[in-house]
Structure formats: C-alpha cells, structure tokens
Amino acid sequence: MKTIEPEDKEWRIRPYSKKELAQAYAPDISAGAALNRLAQWINLNTALRQALDEAGYRTCQRMFTSRQTELIFHYLGTP
Numbered sequence: 001m002k003t004i005e006p007e008d009k010e011w012r013i014r015p016y017s018k019k020e021l022a023q024a025y026a027p028d029i030s031a032g033a034a035l036n037r038l039a040q041w042i043n044l045n046t047a048l049r050q051a052l053d054e055a056g057y058r059t060c061q062r063m064f065t066s067r068q069t070e071l072i073f074h075y076l077g078t079p
Helices: 018-025 031-044 046-054 066-076
Strands: none
Touching: 018 031, 018 066, 031 046, 046 066
C-alpha cells in the first residue's frame, strides 16, 4: 500500500489534530519533537500567535479548528 506523502496530499481547510499537522510539517522526526517544533514556530511568529489567540486557540487543545488551520496555512504555508 502506498503511503501518502505530504507533497501528494491536498491540504484543505478542515479541523486537524495537532499531532497530524505537526507531523505533516516535520515528517522525519518523532511526533513529540514535531509537536514541539510546531509550538515553537507558532510562538515565534507573533502575527500568527496573535491571530490564533483571536480565533480562540489555547495551548491545551488537541485539535486545531478550521479557522485556526486556515491561519496556520496562511502564516506558515501548507505542509
């Protein structure tokens, strides 16, 4: 069975788990490291962090909403 690579997948705006999105941006590292990297990118990007905060983002949530996903794709690009 063929594994879907990030470049083969159409990344549409929808809710994603943090783990799924983090691993899409960093497929070559562990899930935990990918989550830490995505969190760091969010925290270092002031405009993204502010936009996510306004969209109701909380660090303890396990899923990104469709709106939050849209903001991440806007500021970081699609995986």
